[in-house]
Amino acid sequence: xxxxxxxxxxxxxxxxxxxxxxxxxxxxxxxxxxxxxxxxxxxxxxxxxxxxxxxxxxxxxxxxxxxxxxxxxxxxxxxxxxxxxxxxxxxxxxxxxxxxxxxxxxxxxxxxxxxxxxxxxxxxxxxxxxxxxxxxxxxxxxxxxxxxxxxxxxxxxxxxxxxxxxxxxxxxxxxxxxxxxxxxxxxxxxxxxxxxxxxxxxxxxxxxxxxxxxxxxxxxxxxxxxxxxxxxxxxxxxxxxxxxxxxxxxxxxxxxxxxxxxxxxxxxx
Amino acid sequence: xxxxxxxxxxxxxxxxxxxxxxxxxxxxxxxxxxxxxxxxxxxxxxxxxxxxxxxxxxxxxxxxxxxxxxxxxxxxxxxxxxxxxxxxxxxxxxxxxxxxxxxxxxxxxxxxxxxxxxxxxxxxxxxxxxxxxxxxxxxxxxxxxxxxxxxxxxxxxxxxxxxxxxxxxxxxxxxxxxxxxxxxxxxxxxxxxxxxxxxxxxxxxxxxxxxxxxxxxxxxxxxxxxxxxxxxxxxxxxxxxxxxxxxxxxxxxxxxxxxxxxxxxxxxxxxxxxxxxxxxxxxxxxxxxxxxxxxxxxxxxxxx
Numbered sequence: 346x347x348x349x350x351x352x353x354x355x356x357x358x359x360x361x362x363x364x365x366x367x368x369x370x371x372x373x374x375x376x377x378x379x380x381x382x383x384x385x386x387x388x389x390x391x392x393x394x395x396x397x398x399x400x401x402x403x404x405x406x407x408x409x410x411x412x413x414x415x416x417x418x419x420x421x422x423x424x425x426x427x428x429x430x431x432x433x434x435x436x437x438x439x440x441x442x443x444x445x446x447x448x449x450x451x452x453x454x455x456x457x458x459x460x461x462x463x464x465x466x467x468x469x470x471x472x473x474x475x476x477x478x479x480x481x482x483x484x485x486x487x488x489x490x491x492x493x494x495x496x497x498x499x500x501x502x503x504x505x506x507x508x509x510x511x512x513x514x515x516x517x518x519x520x521x522x523x524x525x526x527x528x529x530x531x532x533x534x535x536x537x538x539x540x541x542x543x544x545x546x547x548x549x550x551x552x553x554x555x556x557x558x559x560x561x562x563x564x565x566x567x568x569x570x571x572x573x574x575x576x577x578x579x580x581x582x583x584x585x586x587x588x589x590x591x592x593x594x595x596x597x598x599x600x601x602x603x604x605x606x607x608x609x610x611x612x613x614x
Numbered sequence: 615x616x617x618x619x620x621x622x623x624x625x626x627x628x629x630x631x632x633x634x635x636x637x638x639x640x641x642x643x644x645x646x647x648x649x650x651x652x653x654x655x656x657x658x659x660x661x662x663x664x665x666x667x668x669x670x671x672x673x674x675x676x677x678x679x680x681x682x683x684x685x686x687x688x689x690x691x692x693x694x695x696x697x698x699x700x701x702x703x704x705x706x707x708x709x710x711x712x713x714x715x716x717x718x719x720x721x722x723x724x725x726x727x728x729x730x731x732x733x734x735x736x737x738x739x740x741x742x743x744x745x746x747x748x749x750x751x752x753x754x755x756x757x758x759x760x761x762x763x764x765x766x767x768x769x770x771x772x773x774x775x776x777x778x779x780x781x782x783x784x785x786x787x788x789x790x791x792x793x794x795x796x797x798x799x800x801x802x803x804x805x806x807x808x809x810x811x812x813x814x815x816x817x818x819x820x821x822x823x824x825x826x827x828x829x830x831x832x833x834x835x836x837x838x839x840x841x842x843x844x845x846x847x848x849x850x851x852x853x854x855x856x857x858x859x860x861x862x863x864x865x866x867x868x869x870x871x872x873x874x875x876x877x878x879x880x881x882x883x884x885x886x887x888x889x890x891x892x893x894x895x896x897x898x899x900x901x902x903x904x905x906x907x908x909x910x911x912x913x914x915x916x917x918x
Contacts (some may be wrong), residue, residue, distance in 0.1 A: 351727050358720035359728075359736065365744045367799065369754035372764060376757060383762075427630040432629025433914075436799040445629065448636040450910045452904055454848060456855020459870045459892050462879065463643035468891070469660045470646055486639040489632065497914050509617040518624045540745070547747040550857055553880075564749050571753050571862060575760060583750040594745055598738065 370587065377580035394581035404566060404582065409561035411546055414477065419483035419541035425485065426492025426541070427534055431522075433493070434500035452490045460487060461554030468555065475557030483555040486546065488541035495540065499533035500526075539597045543590055629883035638901065644896075650890035652682040662885050673713030686890035697828070700898070703871040707853040710792045711898065713844050718845060725801070726808035733809065737802075742799035752862055754790050759787055759863075788864035792853060800845040809832075810911060840909070847906040851899055871895050 364554075377395075381388025398404055429449055436442070452460060464483045465475075473479055476536065501525070511521040549564040563586070571581050653662040654855040690696045724735045743751065758764045758900060759781035766778040781787050811834065857872035864870075869877070879888035 351724070354720070355724035355727050359724035362717070362724075362797070362801075363720035363736075363739055365741070365794070368748065369758055369794070370711050370743070370751065373750070373754040373757055409788060412788050419618050425635055428628040429632035429636075431625050432632070435621055435625035437618070437625075439622075439626050439629075440910060442635070445633055445636070448640050449632075450907050452640060453910075454851040454903070454906055456852055456857075456895065456899070459896060460640075460874050461645075462888060462892050463647045464639065466646035466650055466885075467639070467643040482639060485880065486635070489635070489657050491634075494910075494914065501914060507617070508621060512620065513619040521621070521626075543745055543747075547749060549749055564747070567749060567753070567857055568858070570751075570754065573759055577755075580757070581754065583747070583753060586747055586750060592916055594742060 347517075350465070351572070373580055374584050374587065377577070377584040379558050379577060379580075382577065385434040389488075394547050394577045397578045398585070399580050401578070404563075405579075406565045408582075410560055414481050414484060414552075414562060415542045415545040418481045418488060418545050419538050421485040422492050422541040424491035425536060426489035427496050427530075428535060429489065429493045430496035430500055434497050443559040449490050449493050452487055453494065453585075457548070457550035464551070465554040475555060478561040479557070480552050483551050484541075486544040487548070487551060487607065488544050491540050491544060493536075496530055496533045498537040499530050503529055518596040536597045543593060546586070546590075586611045603604035618840050647744070647889045647892050647896075649682075650886055651686055652684065652892045653886045653889075654683075654685070655884050655886050658861040660885070661883055663775060668838050688843070688885060690890055690894055696871075696894075699871045700894070701871045702857075702868050703854050703895075704898075706788070706792070706870060707850050708855075710853050713789065713793055714796055715842065715846060716848050719734075719805075720806055721797075722804035722808055722841075724813070725805050737805065740798050740801050740805075742818050744802075749858065749868045750794075750818055751773045751795060752859060755787070755791055755794065755863065756782065760886040782863065783865040785864060788860050791859040791863040792856065795859060796849045796853065799848040803844035803848060804838065804841040807838045842907050844913075847902055847909065851906060854899060855895055881889060883898070908914075 346443065359527065377390070378390050379386075379388055380393055384538035429445075432439075433446060433449070433538060434440075461483070464479075464486070467477060468479050506527075508521050508523050511525045548562075549568045552562045552565055553568075556565065563582070567579060569578055591593065650662055703825055721740075725733060725740070756763075756780045761778055761780070761782075763781075765781060766775075769775045769779065815833055816829055817836070819833045820826070822844060824832060855872045856870060857876055860870045861873055861876075872895075875888050875895070878884045878891065
C-alpha cells in the first residue's frame, strides 16, 4: 500500500513509537555501567556490577539453570513443533484436526497463571519431583506452539508443486520431504528454536509454578530482587541478557530473512 | 492431487507425537484444575481433599466423588474480593486494549506507508522488543519511574513539578507497563493487514472524489478491521490474566484476577480456591479464545 506521500504525521508517529519502545532499554544499559551504588546518581563508567554478578554464586546457578532449561526445552519444542506444523500444513483433513490446532494456537494467548497452575497440578498428581525437568516440560509445551506457527506459516507459503514434482519423479513421501521440503523450511526451524529459547529465558510465571525448592531460574531470581527495589547488579544482569538476546536475534534474522516473511501471520513472530 | 494425498498420510503420522504431548500437558491438566476447584482445602500434601486413588477400588472412588462440591465457586461469587478483581481485570484489559489500538494504529499505518525497502527494517525494529525479555523491559521502567528516577529528575530540572511525583504503585504506571509490553502485539497484525491492502482501491476512492480523510474512514479503516480484531484479541486475552505487570507496577489496594489467583496459591496455599479462580477466568476467556482460534486458523491455512 506504499502509495501517496508519507505525511509528517506518519513519520512522527513512527519515530515516537520507536523511541517509546527503545529508550527505557537504552537507559537501563547505560546505568548498568554506572560506578555509583545509588542507582540514579551518575558516578562515572565502571564494570563493578558485572564483577559483582560473576561473584554471586546463587545468581550464576540461576543463570545456568535458565540456559540449560532454555536449550533443552527449545530443542524438544522445535522437534515437536515442526512435526505438528507438518501435520497441520500437509495432513489435509483428519479427525481431531480442530482440537489439535486449537490446542496449539490457544497457549499463544493463554494467561500464564492458568498454564502454570494447571501444569503444576498435573505434576503433583503424577507425583513428579519438581525441578529442572518439570520446568523444561512446561516450557516445551508453551514454546512448541510458537515453533508450530512459525514453521506452519512457512510451509503454507511454499510452492507445493515442487514436492509433487519430486513424487511424480519417483520419490517416496519421506525422500520428497527430506530433499525438497526440509531445505526450504530449515531457516524457519532455526528461527523457531531461537524464539523458543528466548521465550523460555524470559518466563517467570510458569517457572514459578512448576519449579521446586532450590532450583530457581534467572527470571525468578530477578523478579524476587526487583520486588525489593532497584539494584545496580540487576541492571548488569539484564544488560547481559539483552546482549545474549541481541546476538540470537542477529543470527536469526540472517538465518530466516525475517523481514520478508514475517508479515503473514496474525501473531508477531 | 494424488501426490498430495500420498503426502498427507505420513504428514498426519508426524502429528501423532505432538498431538499426544499437547493432550497430556495442555488438555489433561485442565481436568485437574477442574477437579481440584471442586475439592476442599486440607492441611496435607497435596493440600486438598479428596485425593483420588484408583488402587483403592470403586467404592472409595465414588465416596471421593461424593465429596466434590461447588463451595469454592459459591465463595467466588459471594466474596467481594473476587468479584472486584474480576471486574478490575476486565476494566484494565478493555482500557489497555483501547489505548493500544489508539497508539498502535498510527504506528502501523506509518509503517505501511513507508517505501518498500524501509518496511522490513521498521518491522524488525518493532519485533526486536518483543523478543527482548519482558521482565527486563518492565524493570527498565521501574528504573525510570522510581522516586529519584530519571523521569522525576527531568521534571524537577525543567521546573515542571516542584517535588518528586509518585509514579510507581499507581494505575498509570501499570497502564504504561501494559501498553509498553503489548505494543508489538498490536502493531504487527495491524501492519500485516494494512500493508497487504490493494493501493488501487484508494486510487479509485480519490478518483471518485473522496478526500484523503474520507478515503481513510470509508475505505482503509473498514478494510483493516480483521487486523484490528486480531491485534485486539492478541492483547485483550493475556492482559485479562496478567500477573507480573500489575504486581510490579500497580498499587496493592486493588488486585487483578491473576494476582488474586497467585495470592491464593502461593501465600494462602489454598489450591482449591486458586483452581476455582482459574476455571472462572477460563470461562470468561472462552469466547475471545474461540474467535482468536478462528482468526489464526484463517491466517495460517490460507483464507479458508
